[in-house]
Amino acid sequence: MKNIIIAWRNLWRKPWRTAITSGSIFFGVLFSSVMTSMQYGSYGDMIDNVVKFYSGYAQVFTEEYYDNKSINNSFELTDSVIGIAENNPVITDYAPRLEYFTLASNEENTKGSIIIGIDPHAESKITNPGKWVERGEYLSESDDGVMVAIDLADFLQVDVGDTLTLLSQGYHGVTAAGKYPVRAIIKFPNPQLNKQFIYMGIKNAQEFFGAPNMVTSLVMMVEDHYDLPRAMRLLQKEVKPPFMVMSWAELQPELVQMIEGDRAGGTFMKGILYMIITFGIFGTILMMISERRRELGVMIAIGMQRNRLGAILFFETLFMGLIGVFAGVFASIPFTYYLYRNPIPVTGEVGEMFVQMGLEPQFTFSMHPEVYYFQAITVFIITLFIALFPIYKSYTIKLTRALRA
Amino acid sequence: MNVIEIKDLVKIYNSSEVKVKAVNGITIDFEEGEFTAVVGPSGSGKTTFLNMLGGLDRPTSGSVKIGGTNVWELSSRKLIDFRMNNIGFVFQSYNLIPVLTAGENVEFIMHLQGKPKKEREKRTKELLESVGIGDRIKSRPAKLSGGQQQRVAVARALASKPEFILADEPTANLDSKATSGLLELMSEMNRKHNTTFIFATHDQRVMDKARRIVTIEDGKILKDERFER
Numbered sequence: 001m002k003n004i005i006i007a008w009r010n011l012w013r014k015p016w017r018t019a020i021t022s023g024s025i026f027f028g029v030l031f032s033s034v035m036t037s038m039q040y041g042s043y044g045d046m047i048d049n050v051v052k053f054y055s056g057y058a059q060v061f062t063e064e065y066y067d068n069k070s071i072n073n074s075f076e077l078t079d080s081v082i083g084i085a086e087n088n089p090v091i092t093d094y095a096p097r098l099e100y101f102t103l104a105s106n107e108e109n110t111k112g113s114i115i116i117g118i119d120p121h122a123e124s125k126i127t128n129p130g131k132w133v134e135r136g137e138y139l140s141e142s143d144d145g146v147m148v149a150i151d152l153a154d155f156l157q158v159d160v161g162d163t164l165t166l167l168s169q170g171y172h173g174v175t176a177a178g179k180y181p182v183r184a185i186i187k188f189p190n191p192q193l194n195k196q197f198i199y200m201g202i203k204n205a206q207e208f209f210g211a212p213n214m215v216t217s218l219v220m221m222v223e224d225h226y227d228l229p230r231a232m233r234l235l236q237k238e239v240k241p242p243f244m245v246m247s248w249a250e251l252q253p254e255l256v257q258m259i260e261g262d263r264a265g266g267t268f269m270k271g272i273l274y275m276i277i278t279f280g281i282f283g284t285i286l287m288m289i290s291e292r293r294r295e296l297g298v299m300i301a302i303g304m305q306r307n308r309l310g311a312i313l314f315f316e317t318l319f320m321g322l323i324g325v326f327a328g329v330f331a332s333i334p335f336t337y338y339l340y341r342n343p344i345p346v347t348g349e350v351g352e353m354f355v356q357m358g359l360e361p362q363f364t365f366s367m368h369p370e371v372y373y374f375q376a377i378t379v380f381i382i383t384l385f386i387a388l389f390p391i392y393k394s395y396t397i398k399l400t401r402a403l404r405a
Numbered sequence: 406m407n408v409i410e411i412k413d414l415v416k417i418y419n420s421s422e423v424k425v426k427a428v429n430g431i432t433i434d435f436e437e438g439e440f441t442a443v444v445g446p447s448g449s450g451k452t453t454f455l456n457m458l459g460g461l462d463r464p465t466s467g468s469v470k471i472g473g474t475n476v477w478e479l480s481s482r483k484l485i486d487f488r489m490n491n492i493g494f495v496f497q498s499y500n501l502i503p504v505l506t507a508g509e510n511v512e513f514i515m516h517l518q519g520k521p522k523k524e525r526e527k528r529t530k531e532l533l534e535s536v537g538i539g540d541r542i543k544s545r546p547a548k549l550s551g552g553q554q555q556r557v558a559v560a561r562a563l564a565s566k567p568e569f570i571l572a573d574e575p576t577a578n579l580d581s582k583a584t585s586g587l588l589e590l591m592s593e594m595n596r597k598h599n600t601t602f603i604f605a606t607h608d609q610r611v612m613d614k615a616r617r618i619v620t621i622e623d624g625k626i627l628k629d630e631r632f633e634r
Contacts, residue, residue, distance in 0.1 A: 002513075002516055006502070006504060006505070009504035009505070010504050012504075013503065013504060294498075294500065295500065295502065295503070298494075298496065298500040298502075299502070300485060301459075301461055301488065301494055302488070302489065302494055302513075302514055302517075302561070303485055303486065303488055303489020303490070303514055303517050303518070303565070304485070304489075304517055305482060305485055305486075306481075306485070308517075399461050399462070400456055400461055400462045403456075403461065403496070
C-alpha cells in the first residue's frame with residue numbers, strides 16, 4: 001500500500017510533466033477513438049447498405065445452388081426450413097426468395113433480366129425495395145404485377161400500367177412464359193442493378209417457373225451486424241446438408257476485402273499515433289529515472305529491496321498511463337456521442353459517390369464499446385510494456401554511482 | 406567490544422587502461438559507542454572506504470565483518486536487509502524522500518522492516534522529538550531548512566536501531582549554527598544511547614568532537630588517534 005501511495009505522490013512532484021504526458025495519452029486515445037468510431041460507423045453503413053440492399057445478413061440455400069444458381073437447385077420451403085430462422089433468437093426477420101434468369105420483352109425489345117420473387121411484406125422488412133420505387137406502387141401481398149428497374153424499363157420501353165412479357169426455362173425444364181402488368185418502376189443507386197432487376201410476388205414467380213412452394217434462398221436479418229457471429233454460430237448448428245448457410249461476408253467477399261483494406265490503413269495511422277504516445281511516455285520515464293537516480297540509490301541503500309523499488313516505479317508509470325487512458329475514454333464518449341447523433345454531412349463529388357453506392361452522404365460514427373475499450377486496452381498494454389523499463393533499471397542501478405549522481 | 410572488523414580491505418577501480426587503488430589494504434576495528442571521524446584529503450579513499458564499510462560498494466578483496474557477519478559474503482538481497490537492520494546512513498545532501506513528510510521519512514525504514522503501525526508511529530514521534538523537530542512531523546522536506554532536513558536524516562538513520570551510523574560529510578551543506586546543533590545532537594545520541602558514529606569529513610568542527618580520528622591518505626591509514634573528550 002505504501003508503495004502505491006509513494007508512487008501516486010511521486011506522480012505529482014512535477015504536476016506539469018505528469019499533465020503533459022497524460023495529456024499526450026489523452027489526446028492519443030481521443031483521436032484514436034474518434035477515428036475508430038468513424039471507421040466503425042462507415043463499415044456499419046457499408047455493411048448495412050449491402051445487407052439491406054440485397055443479401056441480408058445471412059442466407060440459407062442448397063449446396064447445389066451455391067455452385068450453380070439454377071432454378072433446379074431450389075428447395076421446398078417447409079416448416080423445418082422456416083424453423084431454422086424462426087427458432088433462432090438472434091434472427092429478427094426472414095424472407096424467402098425465388099430468383100432466376102428470364103428474358104423480358106415488350107414489342108420488339110427483349111433483354112436478359114433477373115426475376116426476384118419476393119414476399120412483399122417480409123421483404124419490406126429486409127431490403128425494403130419499396131424505397132426505390134420511382135413511379136407506381138410497391139407490390140401488394142397477392143399482386144400479380146411486377147416492378148421493373150428503370151434502365152431495363154427504358155430499354156424495353158415499358159412504364160407503369162404497361163404489360164411485360166417474360167420467357168424463361170422453368171423448374172426441371174418446363175417452359176415458363178407469362179404476361180405481367182408493370183406496377184412500379186424502381187430506381188436503384190447502383191446503375192448495374194437498374195439494367196437487370198424485375199421484382200414479382202413469390203407466389204407469382206413460383207407459378208411462372210412451375211415451382212410451387214419452391215425458393216432459392218431464405219434471407220435473414222439480425223438487429224445489428226455485431227449480433228451476426230452469434231446468429232451464425234446457432235445457424236451453423238441447425239443447418240444440415242443439403243442446405244448451407246452463408247453470412248453477408250461470405251456472400252460479398254469483395255466488400256470484406258475493401259473494409260479490411262481500409263481497416264489496415266486506419267491501423268497504420270493508429271500505429272503511428274501509438275508510437276508517438278509510446279515515445280512520449282518513455283521519454284518521461286527516462287527523465288524521471290535520470291532525475292531521481294540518487295534518490296533511488298538512497299532508497300536501496302537504506303534498505304528498500306530492488307523489487308519493491310521497481311514496483312513503485314512501475315505503479316508511477318501505470319498511473320500516468322491510466323490517467324491519460326481514462327480521461328481520453330471519458331472525453332471521447334460524449335464527443336463521439338455528439339457525432340453519432342449528428343453525422344458529418346458530405347457534399348460535392350464525394351457526396352455523390354456516397355449516393356451512388358447507396359449510402360447516405362455523411363460520415364457516420366459508431367458508439368460500439370469496442371471503439372473505446374480497444375484504445376484503452378492498447379494504451380494500457382503500451383504503458384505496461386514501458387513500465388517494465390523502470391523495473392529493469394531498479395535491478396541494474398549501480399548503488400555507488402547513483403549515490404554520487 | 407568490536408562492532409566492525411575490517412581486514413586487508415582493497416578497492417581497485419579499473420578505469421580504461423589505468424588501475425586505481427582507491428583503498429589499499431586497510432585493516433581496522435571499530436568498537437561499540439565510538440565517535441570516529443575518518444579524515445583525509447579529497448581522493449584519499451575515505452568515501453570509498455565508508456561505502457565498503459556500509460555494504461554499498463563491493464571491495465576487490467578483504468573482508469568487512471559487522472557484528473560477526475561478513476557482509477560481502479551475503480547475497481545482494483540479504484545485504485540490503487542487513488544494511489536496513491544494522492547500518493544507519495546520513496548523507497551529505499540529506500537525501501530524504503521528497504514526497505514523504507518528515508514523519509513518514511523516519512517511519513519508512515520501520516515500514517520496510519515490517520514493524521507494526523503503532524510501534525512505528527510511537528518511535529517516529531520519539532525520534533523526531535529527540536532530534537528537536539517534533540513539531541515538524543507533518544512537514545515535507547522542501548518545507549524544512551537544511552539543518553532540519555539533516556536532523557530528520559539522523560532520526561531516519563536511528564529508526565531501524567542500527568549497530569552504527571555512517572555519516573558521509575553530514576555537515577558539508579550546513580551553516581555553522583546548524584552544524585553545531587547537529588553535532589551536539591549526534592554527540593548526545595552517542596553519549597546517551599552509546600550509538601556508534603563513523604563520519605567521513607573535512608570539517609574541523611566534526612574532528613573537534615570526535616574521540617577517534619582515522620586519517621587516510623592514498624588508500625591507506627596514515628594515523629589512527631584517540632582522544633579523551
